[in-house]
Amino acid sequence: MRKYLYIFKSKVMSNLQYVFDLAGGMIGYFLHIFVFVYLYRYLYMGEKDIINGYSLNQMIWYVIITELIWCILGGRKLCYKISKDVKDGNISYNINKPYSYIGYVFFEHLGDIFIKGIIFTIFGMIIGFLFIGSFPNHSILSIIVVIISCILAMFISILLIMIIGLFAFYIEDSNPFYWLYSKVILVLGTLLPIEYFPTVVQGILKYLPSYVVAYGPAKLFVSFSVNNTIKILVAQVIYLFISYLLCVLIYKKGVKKLNVNGG
């Protein structure tokens, strides 16, 4: 494990050189939130204070959290890196090192987003407070649960995107799959909570990755309950386990196909 922590640490150190590059991402994040704040304010202009179980403030906090997770994640970069590693045969230089490629990429990416994560989270909380003027009610314990759930959402997202990147072993371009994945997460969990969808659809949505990587942690942040905590954390642990297994399986099968010529 020490070596993976070192990979994480080295990436954090190496990334400290780029702290100022985060400014662009922060502006983009702010604009997203800004648009949704006005969109939801418009939506809540009628008589109802609560729509599908959410107040206006809850909806704004919801989108702040889901967008936060999505922006910190940097999924496109991760997917591109892995499929490039596979296509260029770069992956072969990682094979004869005493670590697992999956572990290496996972911890490297965590190191990549660590500083960004902290800065964006503080920024997100400030934006939320400026727009709304208050935070949702939380105890220390419940906020710890939310943080754990957010971290699990990150871990699962990284593994799922790694799986998509590793498709490059079998197909020429894994980008369309990433596009599809990002749209599913965006529409079915990031912009709107699943309670906004028809009941029949909600049953399906609970099994989709958007439930564990976007909806879950945001739901816990805006309306914390023990019942939801159990449901969401259990779903996240199951997803984490399965996505890890799938990732390892696809990698092991893919590496056998590896043909590295020349060079």
Next chain:
Amino acid sequence: MSNIIEIKKISKIFKIKEKEKGLIGSLKSIIKPKYKIKKAVNNLSLTVEKGEIIAFIGPNGAGKSTTIKMLTGILCPTKGEAVVAGINPAKQRKKLAYKIGTVFGQKEQLWTHLTPYDNFKFFGAIYDLKNYEIEKRIKELNDTLELEEFINTPVRNLSLGQRIRCEIAASLIHKPEILFLDEPTIGLDPVVKENIRVLIKRMNKEFGTTIFLTSHDVGDIEKLCKRVVIINDGKVVLDDSMENLKYHYLNNKIIEVKMKEKVNLSDEDGITILKDKGYNLKLSIDVAKKSVADVIKLLNTDKIIDINISNEPLENIISNIYKGNKK
């Protein structure tokens, strides 16, 4: 001495997709893909002793890299078996990783935003070394490879020569028994090349590291290696000591002469005219067929202004072996 690498009749066969010309060909290859079988390495056997510096050379596409990749566990041989430091690379890749180091001149392994020192700490941790062991090793490598001057400068700000020195140091952090060097001096200027060669030699002497070198640079081979293995079309075509290689293949002498008068010489058995500019001649002599003295007699010694007799450059010898094998 014991063998550290034993290759027993390994082969590697690649299946390469083939496509006919044009759009129709592309469509056809979707419906009914055709494959070509390519034997990159063909029944290759080789042993390397502990502490040797061996040059493993051959023209592009000869199967050098494929062989190295099989020896380092990146590729599995289709047939045959290799044993490297007592380990079968195809079966125990991770275990082997602790015993070998690799440097690919064309591929960066270092993290460019970190300093060499941080990189060494990182690689040390990857190979499960304790902190004090890493520090001790960095000091050793620092002394041998002379890194002091730039050990705290981010790698991206280093010159290519400094970077290669760091690459070599990073690959030695875990005291590997064998170091695979794939074109370590590519793109370097002659002075830096010479430096790197001296360092490689010193490393071999001080740490007893076995060195398996591939390079297209004849200087690397000539100055570093006592033994040369040439492969072509996936087979060993020559496995000999550097001395023997030079001695046996040194039948050819190059004679350059400047004459007072024009001489009329034509190609004959044992003499090949390389350049003929009337007063200036460049000849290649096969001494097995014609002695140097005979050739000079032919030229008429009284009329010679200047003469230079030299050995055939090693580069030519090697390219002749490559070509000879193609025939």
